[in-house]
Every structure is written in structure tokens, then in C-alpha cells.
Amino acid sequence: MPADRKTADRPVTAPTRPPAAGAPRNRGRPWWQRGKVGGRQPLAAYLLLSPALVLYIAFIGIPLVGIVVISFVQWNLISPAHFIGLGNYRAVAHDPELGQTLWNTFLFDIMTTAIHVLLGLGLALAVTTVRSRAVRYWARTAIVTPFLMSAGVVALMWSYILAGDTGPLNYYLRRIGIHPPDWLASGTWSLPSLVVIDVWATIGFSFIIFLVGLQSVPSELLEAAAIDGAGAWSRFRKITLPLLSPATFLASVTAFIGAFEIFTWPLIDTSGGPGIATQTVLLYIYRDAFQNYQFGYSAVVSLINVAILVSFVTVMGLLARRWVHYERI
Amino acid sequence: MSAFDGSWQGPVLAAAGRGRRARLSPGRIVLSAFLVLAGLLTLLPVLWVVLQSFEVPADQTSVAPVWTPTRFTLGSYRTLFATPFLANMVNSVLVTLAVVVGAAVVSVLAAYAFARLEFRGRELIFTLFLAALTLPSQVSAVPEFVVIKYLHLLDNQASLVIPALIQVIAIFLLRQHFRSIPTELDDAAKIDGAGHLRIIRHVMIPMSWPAISAVMIITGQYIWNDFFWPNLFITSTSRMTAPLALYNLESVTGGGPVGAVFAGLSVLCVPCVIAFVFLQRRLMEGIGFRGIAR
Numbered sequence: 001m002p003a004d005r006k007t008a009d010r011p012v013t014a015p016t017r018p019p020a021a022g023a024p025r026n027r028g029r030p031w032w033q034r035g036k037v038g039g040r041q042p043l044a045a046y047l048l049l050s051p052a053l054v055l056y057i058a059f060i061g062i063p064l065v066g067i068v069v070i071s072f073v074q075w076n077l078i079s080p081a082h083f084i085g086l087g088n089y090r091a092v093a094h095d096p097e098l099g100q101t102l103w104n105t106f107l108f109d110i111m112t113t114a115i116h117v118l119l120g121l122g123l124a125l126a127v128t129t130v131r132s133r134a135v136r137y138w139a140r141t142a143i144v145t146p147f148l149m150s151a152g153v154v155a156l157m158w159s160y161i162l163a164g165d166t167g168p169l170n171y172y173l174r175r176i177g178i179h180p181p182d183w184l185a186s187g188t189w190s191l192p193s194l195v196v197i198d199v200w201a202t203i204g205f206s207f208i209i210f211l212v213g214l215q216s217v218p219s220e221l222l223e224a225a226a227i228d229g230a231g232a233w234s235r236f237r238k239i240t241l242p243l244l245s246p247a248t249f250l251a252s253v254t255a256f257i258g259a260f261e262i263f264t265w266p267l268i269d270t271s272g273g274p275g276i277a278t279q280t281v282l283l284y285i286y287r288d289a290f291q292n293y294q295f296g297y298s299a300v301v302s303l304i305n306v307a308i309l310v311s312f313v314t315v316m317g318l319l320a321r322r323w324v325h326y327e328r329i
Numbered sequence: 330m331s332a333f334d335g336s337w338q339g340p341v342l343a344a345a346g347r348g349r350r351a352r353l354s355p356g357r358i359v360l361s362a363f364l365v366l367a368g369l370l371t372l373l374p375v376l377w378v379v380l381q382s383f384e385v386p387a388d389q390t391s392v393a394p395v396w397t398p399t400r401f402t403l404g405s406y407r408t409l410f411a412t413p414f415l416a417n418m419v420n421s422v423l424v425t426l427a428v429v430v431g432a433a434v435v436s437v438l439a440a441y442a443f444a445r446l447e448f449r450g451r452e453l454i455f456t457l458f459l460a461a462l463t464l465p466s467q468v469s470a471v472p473e474f475v476v477i478k479y480l481h482l483l484d485n486q487a488s489l490v491i492p493a494l495i496q497v498i499a500i501f502l503l504r505q506h507f508r509s510i511p512t513e514l515d516d517a518a519k520i521d522g523a524g525h526l527r528i529i530r531h532v533m534i535p536m537s538w539p540a541i542s543a544v545m546i547i548t549g550q551y552i553w554n555d556f557f558w559p560n561l562f563i564t565s566t567s568r569m570t571a572p573l574a575l576y577n578l579e580s581v582t583g584g585g586p587v588g589a590v591f592a593g594l595s596v597l598c599v600p601c602v603i604a605f606v607f608l609q610r611r612l613m614e615g616i617g618f619r620g621i622a623r
Contacts, residue, residue, distance in 0.1 A: 052436070056495050077475070141602075149597070150555070153572050158374070290474075302469065
């Protein structure tokens with residue numbers, strides 16, 4: 001670290017302090033805090049950082065490296081692991097379930113992300129447009145509350161609501177003359193049903209991101225445009241939307257990553273079924289590892305999962321460079 | 330961070346729209362009606378579950394939803410609390426508290442080091458930390474399970490606490506916030522003889538308390554509601570967190586005491602609503618933070 005950078009960061013420190021202040025300041029302080037004020041204090045820094053660093057290495061670093069290592073072994077966690085080279089990779093390449101699983105995850109993710117962005121933005125716009133405080137408060141509370149509920153709670157609740165014969169939703173649908181499917185057990189409807197559950201439970205997050213984004217759109221700009229005769233739509237299209245693009249980007253990336261790791265709804269509500277119609281990647285990894293005890297195999301699937309996620313996020317980041325306006329007005 | 334100074338009530342678009350002239354345009358009335366209805370529809374499932382939990386078994390199992398129960402009963406709650414559900418709730422509370430406090434301490438210390446100190450590898454370590462944000466932690470569930478197994482923490486609540494103490498997003502947000510605090514303040518404290526820990530305690534924490542509490546609330550919300558990790562690590566009923574215990578109750582009994590599950594769902598839903606009402610502002614800031622701190 002060059003010395004000039006340090007002084008650039010904190011202009012007051014070195015030049016203004018009387019030189020004699022150094023000695024008494026150190027007295028009575030533990031040895032690791034002695035040193036020049038504003039100077040490099042690597043020991044103190046490492047000490048302060050050490051809890052985070054140790055935890056990072058143990059629970060983020062080692063596991064990430066671990067996936068790669070485990071992917072080369074056959075291991076059920078009980079008997080010793082033995083190296084089988086690319087055996088797991090070959091098996092995964094011929095896995096008939098994996099394609100369907102990835103496709104399910106992808107479909108679920110695309111639907112969820114699109115709804116998150118459109119509905120989240122729509123609701124945030126509606127809430128900011130409405131005048132009444134009571135309505136705004138009510139809408140905000142109702143939209144965000146489900147986001148505060150445990151995934152397990154949400155999944156259980158919806159398994160009762162969407163139940164085919166006994167669920168209240170189907171009762172009312174039958175009352176108005178519709179013959180509803182058994183939502184969670186239908187090959188066609190189970191995945192869209194999980195999308196509905198997911199949106200219900202997590203839309204609050206995108207909603208808040210857009211709400212905060214809308215607060216940062218300067219009202220003077222919109223007023224000026226209105227005075228110049230711009231209609232509501234062109235104000236939205238030409239001012240609000242471009243200024244919201246960082247929020248849109250954040251909401252879509254967060255929704256995308258979150259939806260890719262979807263686990264609890266398929267586990268509790270459909271058990272990945274019917275058949276494997278709602279089996280998602282994380283559920284598949286979970287089953288391979290913790291139900292079939294194929295740890296090596298599931299590590300390969302985890303790696304595929306990581307690769308897909310990283311490439312999607314990279315592509316989204318590259319697109320963002322073209323479409324996201326970061327400049328502030 | 331300027332958006333946090335402003336009030337949440339600020340009707341940005343409304344003010345910018347037709348100004349004060351159109352106070353009650355038909356469009357806004359329709360929009361209000363839509364929002365009221367949408368909110369009602371969103372909370373309807375919760376209302377249904379809470380109502381069910383107070384109903385007699387005959388009403389609970391009736392196919393036609395009962396909105397006006399024949400009589401209220403606490404029977405479902407009695408069945409629920411005959412299971413170790415109270416212990417499960419205590420587990421949830423303790424795990425959440427431990428993570429919230431522990432992660433805040435870890436994050437504040439690390440964020441201070443990143444924001445204020447110079448040391449070899451600072452940028453590299455910070456970049457490595459940030460990289461972890463792109464990958465959800467569930468991705469490495471398999472090796473993390475192995476780590477927990479070798480630490481002999483399986484089926485122990487510590488397995489839910491210790492790995493959660495590293496919250497990269499919290500470190501990142503707090504670092505951003507610490508950097509926005511003028512260095513003159515720490516310099517003044519240093520001249521008065523304060524060490525790093527005292528600067529953290531008397532300058533950083535008081536100056537960024539809103540940010541720290543927002544971070545604590547989003548961490549707490551995540552841990553309290555998490556289902557994935559407890560489901561992976563905890564197997565004894567008495568050690569489970571509340572949502573997992575409820576799932577266990579439902580799946581093991583195979584739909585036996587429906588009432589108890591409804592009661593459990595209500596017990597876990599209602600605090601969320603109450604917590605939201607009280608923590609609304611902080612929580613929104615916490616989530617909104619991610620949008621603003623870049």
C-alpha cells in the first residue's frame with residue numbers, strides 16, 4: 001500500500017498532529033495497539049479481522065474447495081472415501097433425471113424472476129402513487145409480511161390451501177363452477193403453483209427494493225417534465241425507468257439467485273413430484289447426498305449448479321453495463 | 330444513504346405528478362381500492378390459518394372453509410404444546426439471538442478493519458469476501474455438512490449458530506457505512522488515547538447504530554425463518570427450531586392433529602406481523618440498504 005494513498009484517505013491525521021503526542025499516547029495501552037496513529041497496524045487489523053476470517057475459511061472457503069475435492073471421490077460419509085477420478089462426472093453425464101431437474105429449475109426461475117420484477121415494480125409504483133397514508137401502510141404491511149415468515153411455515157400453509165379435495169381454494173373454485181386441478185399433484189400445474197407460493201412469500205423483497213429505488217428518483221425532475229408537457233407514461237418511460245435501472249438490476253439478480261436455490265416449497269409441498277415434475281437442483285443435490293448418500297455425485301451436481309449460477313450472474317452483470325444507469329442527478 | 334434520511338411517507342410520484350391540483354383523481358381511487366383488496370387477498374391465507382387454529386376439529390376438517398366458527402376452542406393449542414413445541418420455540422429464539430449478537434460483533438470488527446486500517450492483502454481479502462455474495466450458501470451444503478460433522482456439531486444447535494456468524498453482506502454494508510463516517514472523529518479519539526476497540530465502541534457503533542440495527546434485523550429475520558440448515562443438521566425433535574418441528578409434526582403424524590399444525594402456524598405467523606408493525610422502518614432500511622450500497 002503506497003504511503004500517499006494513506007494520506008489521501010485521511011488528510012487530517014499526520015500533518016496536523018504535534019509530533020510529541022506519540023509517546024504518551026501509547027502509555028497504558030496493550031502492546032498490539034501501540035504504533036503510529038494512522039500508520040499501518042497490520043497486527044491490530046488481522047486481530048480484528050480474525051473471527052471473520054476464520055469463519056470465512058471454515059464455512060465458505062473450505063466448503064467451496066471441498067465441493068471440487070468431493071466430486072472426485074465415492075463417499076457415503078461412513079466408510080472411507082475412495083478416489084474414482086472422473087467417475088462421478090461420467091455418471092452425471094448419463095443421468096436421465098438431471099436434464100429435467102435443470103429445466104424445472106430454469107422454468108421456475110424465469111417465471112419467478114419475471115413476476116418479481118414486474119409485480120414488484122407495479123406494486124411499488126402503486127404504493128408511491130396513492131395519496132392515503134392508511135392505504136400505503138396497509139399495502140406495505142400486507143405485501144411485506146409474508147416475506148417475514150419462515151419458508152417452512154409458508155410451505156405448510158400453502159399445502160393446506162392448495163390441497164386438491166379439501167383445500168379452501170378449490171372449494172371456492174368449484175362453487176363458481178370451475179373444475180380445478182389438484183394443484184400440487186398435477187404435472188401441469190405443480191410448478192406454476194410453486195411459483196405462486198414463491199411470489200407470495202418473497203415479493204416483499206423486490207417490492208422494497210423498488211420502493212427505495214423510487215424514493216431516489218428526484219421529484220423535481222418529474223415535475224419539470226410534467227410542466228414541459230410530458231405525459232405520465234413518457235415520464236415513467238424516460239425518467240423513472242432509467243433512474244430505477246439499478247434497482248431493477250438488483251431485484252432481478254436477487255430474485256434469480258434466490259429462485260435458483262429453491263428448496264423448501266418442492267420439498268414440503270410436492271416432494272419434487274408428481275414424478276420429478278418439480279424436482280429442483282437443490283432438492284436433487286439434497287436427495288443425492290442426504291437420502292442416497294452419494295456425496296461425490298451430489299458434489300458434481302453442486303458444481304454444475306455453481307457454474308450455471310456464476311455464468312448467469314456474469315451475463316446479467318455484462319448486460320447491466322449496457323442498460324443500468326448508475327449516474328446520479 | 331440519503332434515502333434513509335427522508336421519510337417513508339414521501340409520495341414521490343404523486344408529488345411529481347399533477348401536483349396539488351388532482352387530490353382525488355378517479356385513477357387514484359381505483360388504485361387505492363386495488364391495493365386495499367390486494368392486501369386483503371395477500372393476508373387471507375394467514376387469516377384462514379389463524380381462524381382454523383381456534384376452531385373445533387369438526388370445523389377444521391370441514392371442506393367448506395368455516396369463517397364463523399361454531400365455537401372457539403384452545404384445544405389445538407393444547408395439543409400443540411403437549412409436544413416439545415415450547416422448547417422448539419426457545420431453541421429458535423436462542424439460536425436467533427446468538428447469531429444476531431455474534432454476527433454483529435464479528436461484522437463490526439471486520440468492517441472496521443476493512444474501512445479504517447491498512448494491511449497487506451486488504452483488497453484481496455475483501456474481494457474474496459464479496460465473491461461469496463454471488464453464491465448462495467446452500468450451494469456448498471454437502472461440504473459444509475462434512476465440516477459440521479467433523480466438528481462434531483451435527484444435531485447440535487451450535488451448527489446453526491457458528492456458520493451463520495459470518496454474514497458477508499453485513500460486513501460489506503457496515504464497511505460502507507463506516508467509510509462514510511468522517512475520519513476526524515477517530516483521529517480526535519486517537520489523540521485522546523483511544524485504541525481501536527474504544528474507537529469502535531465510542532465512535533463507530535454510536536455513529537452507525539441505525540445501520541447496525543438494520544443489519545441485525547435482516548440477519549435475525551433470516552435465521553429465525555431459516556428452514557434449510559436446521560433441516561440438514563438437526564435430527565432430534567427436542568433440538569429442532571420451531572418451523573422444522575412443525576414440519577416434523579405434520580409429516581410424521583401424516584396429517585393427524587391438523588389443529589396442532591394450524592396452531593403452530595399461527596403461533597409462528599402472528600409474531601411476524603407484530604414484528605413487522607414495530608420494526609417496519611428498520612427492516613425496510615435493512616433490505617433497502619442492499620439497493621443503495623453499491
